[in-house]
Amino acid sequence: xxxxxxxxxxxxxxxxxxxxxxxxxxxxxxxxxxxxxxxxxxxxxxxxxxxxxxxxxxxxxxxxxxxxxxxxxxxxxxxxxxxxxxxxxxxxxxxxxxxxxxxxxxxxxxxxxxxxxxxxxxxxxxxxxxxxxxxxxxxxxxxxxxxxxxxxxxxx
Amino acid sequence: xxxxxxxxxxxxxxxxxxxxxxxxxxxxxxxxxxxxxxxxxxxxxxxxxxxxxxxxxxxxxxxxxxxxxxxxxxxxxxxxxxxxxxxxxxxxxxxxxxxxxxxxxxxxxxxxxxxxxxxxxxxxxxxxxxxxxxxxxxxxxxxxxxxxxxxxxxxxxxxxxxxxxxxxxxxxxxxxxxxxxxxxxxxxxxxxxxxxxxxxxxxxxxxxxxxxxxxxxxxxxxxxxxxxxxxxxxxxxxxxxxxxxxxxxxxxxxxxxxxxxxxxxxxxxxxxxxxxxxxxxxxxxxxxxxxxxxxxxxxxxxxxxxxxxxxxxxxxxxxxxxxxxxxxxxxxxxxxxxxxxxxxxxxxxxxxxxxxxxxxxxxxxxxxxxxxxxxxxxxxxxxxxxxxxx
Numbered sequence: 001x002x003x004x005x006x007x008x009x010x011x012x013x014x015x016x017x018x019x020x021x022x023x024x025x026x027x028x029x030x031x032x033x034x035x036x037x038x039x040x041x042x043x044x045x046x047x048x049x050x051x052x053x054x055x056x057x058x059x060x061x062x063x064x065x066x067x068x069x070x071x072x073x074x075x076x077x078x079x080x081x082x083x084x085x086x087x088x089x090x091x092x093x094x095x096x097x098x099x100x101x102x103x104x105x106x107x108x109x110x111x112x113x114x115x116x117x118x119x120x121x122x123x124x125x126x127x128x129x130x131x132x133x134x135x136x137x138x139x140x141x142x143x144x145x146x147x148x149x150x151x152x153x154x155x156x
Numbered sequence: 157x158x159x160x161x162x163x164x165x166x167x168x169x170x171x172x173x174x175x176x177x178x179x180x181x182x183x184x185x186x187x188x189x190x191x192x193x194x195x196x197x198x199x200x201x202x203x204x205x206x207x208x209x210x211x212x213x214x215x216x217x218x219x220x221x222x223x224x225x226x227x228x229x230x231x232x233x234x235x236x237x238x239x240x241x242x243x244x245x246x247x248x249x250x251x252x253x254x255x256x257x258x259x260x261x262x263x264x265x266x267x268x269x270x271x272x273x274x275x276x277x278x279x280x281x282x283x284x285x286x287x288x289x290x291x292x293x294x295x296x297x298x299x300x301x302x303x304x305x306x307x308x309x310x311x312x313x314x315x316x317x318x319x320x321x322x323x324x325x326x327x328x329x330x331x332x333x334x335x336x337x338x339x340x341x342x343x344x345x346x347x348x349x350x351x352x353x354x355x356x357x358x359x360x361x362x363x364x365x366x367x368x369x370x371x372x373x374x375x376x377x378x379x380x381x382x383x384x385x386x387x388x389x390x391x392x393x394x395x396x397x398x399x400x401x402x403x404x405x406x407x408x409x410x411x412x413x414x415x416x417x418x419x420x421x422x423x424x425x426x427x428x429x430x431x432x433x434x435x436x437x438x439x440x441x442x443x444x445x446x447x448x449x450x451x452x453x454x455x456x457x458x459x460x461x462x463x464x465x466x467x468x469x470x471x472x473x474x475x476x477x478x479x480x481x482x483x484x485x486x487x488x489x490x491x492x493x494x495x496x497x498x499x500x501x502x503x504x505x506x507x508x509x510x511x512x513x514x515x516x517x518x519x520x521x522x523x524x525x526x527x528x529x530x531x532x533x534x535x536x537x538x539x540x541x542x543x544x545x546x
């Protein structure tokens with residue numbers, strides 16, 4: 001008899017506590033700052049150009065070879081009449097998100113803190129119909145930080 | 157011949173049609189709402205959300221299901237008995253629908269006020285066992301047949317305590333003029349204006365509630381429809397509209413027996429202050445009385461869902477033993493005690509004392525049964541020796 005009463009009390013307890021379901025696509029819970037989605041490039045707002053100098057450090061360190069980096073002379077360098085202190089700057093940059101394994105090594109080797117892991121929901125919800133659409137080029141990689149939508153976090 | 161409905165005089169056939177339409181419409185809507193509510197409540201008990209996709213909070217789930225069932229093919233197995241198979245859903249559905257006629261919702265708000273309302277309700281509602289057996293027999297499927305036999309055994313066994321528990325209340329109803337006993341549901345409710353009968357007859361209420369669960373084939377008495385044992389019971393072979401008629405019948409029966417329990421034991425629309433409010437303001441009174449009935453019925457239905465979310469299914473032998481060895485003798489004892497009190501004109505408190513003592517006895521019996529170690533049939537010793545030899 002006591003068992004029956006306790007069982008009823010238990011189920012009533014679960015009834016009162018309410019559902020634990022997370023309605024994921026409708027409601028996004030905040031995700032932690034150190035969440036690690038795919039890498040993207042950061043924008044230097046002081047000189048209005050990317051931090052990245054195209055030094056190939058990340059490309060060489062990448063264990064899955066998902067990056068392609070091309071460097072060029074910076075047309076905005078002070079010697080050419082510009083305001084930037086960067087002699088070289090990134091020309092083209094591709095990251096194949098389909099191949100990236102989100103190991104964070106590119107962020108760790110970067111000498112200029114120019115690359116960071118996306119820590120927003122938009123870094124996770126990037127499913128596409130064609131695998132080729134997952135190869136991001138330079139404007140796409142820069143766009144999110146340029147728009148101020150990234151709370152950047154680089155490992156100290 | 158003219159009938160009267162809502163104060164308008166109309167032709168008696170139109171009157172009957174209007175009452176029928178009211179009952180059928182109410183029943184269908186109520187059953188769909190109950191299916192939705194059950195899914196939501198059970199989900200909440202299991203810390204889920206239940207249906208959320210169809211409409212706000214999934215409220216259109218039941219209409220969507222109903223549409224889907226209407227659109228499905230109405231299959232009949234090749235070997236099934238066409239007449240019995242096709243008619244079975246009606247035998248489940250129609251009696252329950254007929255019972256609605258006598259149920260009181262508020263003062264004077266019955267489809268028909270019957271002098272022998274309780275008798276009528278009990279007599280008509282037990283017909284639906286025939287429908288279950290027809291479904292099982294007509295399907296020509298051994299699981300359906302097993303389920304139907306279980307349904308028949310269970311339905312008949314629990315019908316008796318159910319009826320006797322209600323009779324126990326019907327005999328102590330005190331009418332004006334020092335008359336005891338009434339089968340008129342309206343009168344039974346009216347007399348509970350001050351104290352509902354659950355106070356005088358707690359044992360009868362508990363017996364009624366348990367027997368109600370069994371009559372409705374709800375957990376823990378859902379052996380006729382147990383999926384793991386008889387793959388859905390008598391309606392394995394049904395699909396589409398006929399299958400949905402079984403479910404409509406089942407949920408309406410749940411609503412109906414809860415209404416009956418609310419009316420007979422919990423004071424229906426009369427307790428508390430049902431009549432006082434009606435004297436102050438007629439419209440407000442009717443609304444208040446409807447609210448009381450709905451709240452009590454809703455509470456009973458909620459407890460049914462609650463029990464379903466808690467209890468495992470009983471075994472067949474436990475089920476039969478509980479009905480014949482426990483509930484039936486106790487309900488007889490209840491009417492015997494009531495009879496003695498009435499014949500000798502003892503005070504009503506004795507009703508409460510006798511019934512309370514019976515309730516304690518029931519609790520003790522259940523407690524002993526739960527604690528007793530399970531008896532399992534042993535294997536024949538010869539087989540065991542044979543195994544050892546090889």
